[in-house]
Amino acid sequence: MLRVEKINYEVKGRKLLKDITFQVRKGEILAVLGANGAGKSTLMGVLCGEKKPNSGQIHFNGKLLSAYDAATLSKCRALLSQQQQMTLSFKVEEIVLMGRYPHYKNTPTAHDYKVVAETMELCGVTAFADRDFLSLSGGEQQRVHLARVLAQIWDSPDALLLLDEPISALDLHYQQKVLAIARALARKGFMVVLIVHDVNFAAMYADRILMLKHGRKLFHGTPVEVLAQKEIYTIFSVESNVIMNPRTLKPYVQLEEMEIDLELFR
Amino acid sequence: MLVKSKIVELADWLFEEEIPDGYVPDKPLVENKITIHTEPVHMENFQLSTSGLFILHSKMQFDRPVQILTEIEGETITSQFIFFKPAASKLPYGMSRHNIRYIPSVKSVHQVEPGIEYTYFIAVISKEYYLNLIKRDSLLHQQFVHEIEKGEYTSFAEEDLMATYEMQHTIAELIESKKKGEIRRLHTESRIVELLMYQFEQYNEKNDQAVSLFHDEDVQRLEQARQILEQRIANPPTQKELAAEVLTSESKLRKDFKEYFSVTIHDYLTRIRMEKAKSYLLDDKMTVYEVALLTGYGHQNNFSSAFKKYYGISPIELKM
Numbered sequence: 001m002l003r004v005e006k007i008n009y010e011v012k013g014r015k016l017l018k019d020i021t022f023q024v025r026k027g028e029i030l031a032v033l034g035a036n037g038a039g040k041s042t043l044m045g046v047l048c049g050e051k052k053p054n055s056g057q058i059h060f061n062g063k064l065l066s067a068y069d070a071a072t073l074s075k076c077r078a079l080l081s082q083q084q085q086m087t088l089s090f091k092v093e094e095i096v097l098m099g100r101y102p103h104y105k106n107t108p109t110a111h112d113y114k115v116v117a118e119t120m121e122l123c124g125v126t127a128f129a130d131r132d133f134l135s136l137s138g139g140e141q142q143r144v145h146l147a148r149v150l151a152q153i154w155d156s157p158d159a160l161l162l163l164d165e166p167i168s169a170l171d172l173h174y175q176q177k178v179l180a181i182a183r184a185l186a187r188k189g190f191m192v193v194l195i196v197h198d199v200n201f202a203a204m205y206a207d208r209i210l211m212l213k214h215g216r217k218l219f220h221g222t223p224v225e226v227l228a229q230k231e232i233y234t235i236f237s238v239e240s241n242v243i244m245n246p247r248t249l250k251p252y253v254q255l256e257e258m259e260i261d262l263e264l265f266r
Numbered sequence: 267m268l269v270k271s272k273i274v275e276l277a278d279w280l281f282e283e284e285i286p287d288g289y290v291p292d293k294p295l296v297e298n299k300i301t302i303h304t305e306p307v308h309m310e311n312f313q314l315s316t317s318g319l320f321i322l323h324s325k326m327q328f329d330r331p332v333q334i335l336t337e338i339e340g341e342t343i344t345s346q347f348i349f350f351k352p353a354a355s356k357l358p359y360g361m362s363r364h365n366i367r368y369i370p371s372v373k374s375v376h377q378v379e380p381g382i383e384y385t386y387f388i389a390v391i392s393k394e395y396y397l398n399l400i401k402r403d404s405l406l407h408q409q410f411v412h413e414i415e416k417g418e419y420t421s422f423a424e425e426d427l428m429a430t431y432e433m434q435h436t437i438a439e440l441i442e443s444k445k446k447g448e449i450r451r452l453h454t455e456s457r458i459v460e461l462l463m464y465q466f467e468q469y470n471e472k473n474d475q476a477v478s479l480f481h482d483e484d485v486q487r488l489e490q491a492r493q494i495l496e497q498r499i500a501n502p503p504t505q506k507e508l509a510a511e512v513l514t515s516e517s518k519l520r521k522d523f524k525e526y527f528s529v530t531i532h533d534y535l536t537r538i539r540m541e542k543a544k545s546y547l548l549d550d551k552m553t554v555y556e557v558a559l560l561t562g563y564g565h566q567n568n569f570s571s572a573f574k575k576y577y578g579i580s581p582i583e584l585k586m
Contacts, residue, residue, distance in 0.1 A: 005479055220528040234456040239449055244578045246585045249544045
């Protein structure tokens with residue numbers, strides 16, 4: 001279980017995260033929603049240990065996150081971050097194999113190659129295995145990174161998977177597929193924290209939703225509980241209409257068209 | 267509720283508003299802008315009223331000391347902000363104070379000084395509407411609600427505090443919104459909740475500087491309580507029984523549960539019953555009668571209405 005307790009994170013007196021408490025259990029996907037600058041990526045930074053909270057604590061599988069050594073943690077916690085800078089030329093398979101670094105000494109074993117093959121297949125990048133990573137499109141690159149991240153925690157039974165906008169560059173098919181993979185992994189026993197912008201994807205794939213604004217947790221509950229007109233308006237300042245899908249019992253958010261006064265362009 | 271105000275030295279009321287306490291659908295939201303320049307008063311007022319809520323934002327300055335009389339009839343909660351600075355200063359407001367008060371009808375007179383520019387913001391919220399906005403059992407205002415129940419004039423914070431940048435920003439958004447109709451109402455409501463939240467937050471921070479983390483034993487109790495609820499949705503223990511089972515007091519369990527899981531025990535039980543009902547109905551294709559029994563609602567009608575309340579549609583509207 002991931003237990004986040006009363007986290008505060010400040011930079012120069014600005015409260016980027018304020019009193020954040022939640023848990024993610026094995027088998028669960030938690031989606032984090034919020035407008036730009038609400039603190040979503042900061043939260044990810046704190047969860048992956050990159051940023052140290054000013055107060056509060058995080059327990060991961062019964063132990064303080066800060067008490068883990070990097071080698072142990074890297075086998076059971078992986079992050080797919082929003083920006084991936086890669087300027088050196090590597091073959092796709094080599095990049096995915098990087099996810100296995102924590103697992104082997106000197107040379108990868110047959111098992112490492114097997115894991116890499118499996119995650120590449122799952123992410124639909126097997127066909128590019130020998131290609132130069134830099135020659136791929138943005139969406140293809142994103143899938144390669146996902147394969148790498150999955151390879152990192154593939155054989156850990158209760159891993160934490162952190163996905164920061166994993167589908168931003170993907171086409172419709174892979175948007176769905178990546179989220180479906182995340183859900184399947186959760187059902188296998190992973191804990192997944194997912195940042196998405198599309199409220200309907202959150203409604204479809206998440207078990208719980210956490211809605212942030214100005215670094216505060218404003219709403220937290222099941223998709224049915226938190227995805228309502230008022231909540232969506234409070235978080236995103238957009239007008240919407242929420243309907244319940246009678247086949248799936250999942251809410252569906254229809255956004256209202258927005259208009260901008262032409263006067264503003266003068 | 268009735269809200270009215272006047273300058274004692276002038277004959278006319280500045281405003282006089284009668285506002286229904288509860289939410290009335292289709293009751294329009296009324297906005298009003300009034301400018302007064304009559305010696306010794308200079309005022310630019312913005313007013314907004316809708317059922318359960320009255321907002322006044324007033325920029326004012328006076329040539330000589332005057333007295334402002336304010337009368338409120340009916341049980342209300344007010345969120346008040348005052349920003350002030352010397353009128354000659356070009357700088358933004360350097361001084362401010364704010365508080366949240368419970369007012370069971372009041373008539374008060376305030377003296378204001380000349381040569382000072384004031385900006386006054388007040389949101390008058392009917393008790394009914396307030397408790398609808400911020401749930402009665404919210405930990406944010408536990409003590410305040412307790413005082414409200416006694417029916418006596420009370421302030422949320424013992425002394426007024428300085429307004430933060432976030433509060434000023436929220437007030438500005440509230441006042442300057444160009445939205446119309448139902449959306450304006452929604453916007454107003456969400457900004458009021460936000461404003462109250464910032465106020466609560468500041469007061470609470472002031473009171474307990476050190477954040478107290480949960481003890482491991484408490485977390486174990488809470489997790490155990492959660493498991494008990496999940497395992498026995500068909501025949502759940504009462505909150506008292508649940509507390510006894512995990513060896514704690516009922517009040518502590520309720521408080522900790524809400525703080526830790528961000529949901530009350532009651533709402534949590536509803537949530538897991540409803541999620542279970544969903545999988546029984548959609549995946550296992552059980553009948554409504556069977557699901558009602560398995561989720562502990564007993565009678566089918568109780569189940570159906572709880573289901574409708576949670577999902578917005580009733581079980582018979584489901585499409586298989």
